[in-house]
Amino acid sequence: MPTVRIPPPSKTIYLIRDGKLALEPADVENDTVGSLLGALFAASEQPLGERDTALRGFTYLGIKDSLNPVQRDEIQLPRTSTLTVYIRGDGTLTKLGKAQIVCTAQQDAAFELVKIVRENVHRPSKPEGRYTCGELK
Template identity: 75%
Template structure:
């Protein structure tokens, strides 16, 4: 049994050599080709002349969590001719979810929703919602953003339905 396999292997090697193809060892010629997607920018949305404006953020990483933290923290900084609707509000965190995965045995397209949690006693204006949503949606992975107010001793409350940046601008 073993001999016919060896003969076949030898015959294949001779056939390759007969065609002018010489055998070589594996040679590394460089890194494998890859693509690199640009990360979300290190910018947040502030307000100038009652309109959203994209401004540089002082963050180490370009993750959405870092950007949202910088957005809420900007209310404690001198902003010059810019302002924010998030003064007195505190960023608590975020959670990503994929909805829906499957319904009635039919695979549906996934939509990624980012939920942003914050604390504070004052109302959140439409422009404040736009700051949060537009900052988060710089990462194109998030199709919509839901904003939830965390209340001490009371249930959390969603600030409306999930939003997209264009509808709030």
């Protein structure tokens, strides 16, 4: 059976330029989704010049991925995987902010859906929804 080689995700993150998503180089040691998301949120603390981010005031807490094999009528359907991104912060997570997170994560083709969960201190966590990059762009 031929193996398909997926090119490794590049070390890039999505920031905002002129009100639109823009792919920018990330200063990270490796191209894991976790390190890219860490760099994405860290960008809020840095001077970005002509670029901007909708993630100021939000903190990246971590990720969890799940591969879900779906059983239906004894036929195993292709596995879909969802990446859950945990964040903390007050204020509104805008559509652009969500797009920055989801599109950065989905550079890794393994993740078909990205779910964003806001962890609150002293309050229950709040799901922000499940997305694909295409629907947020």
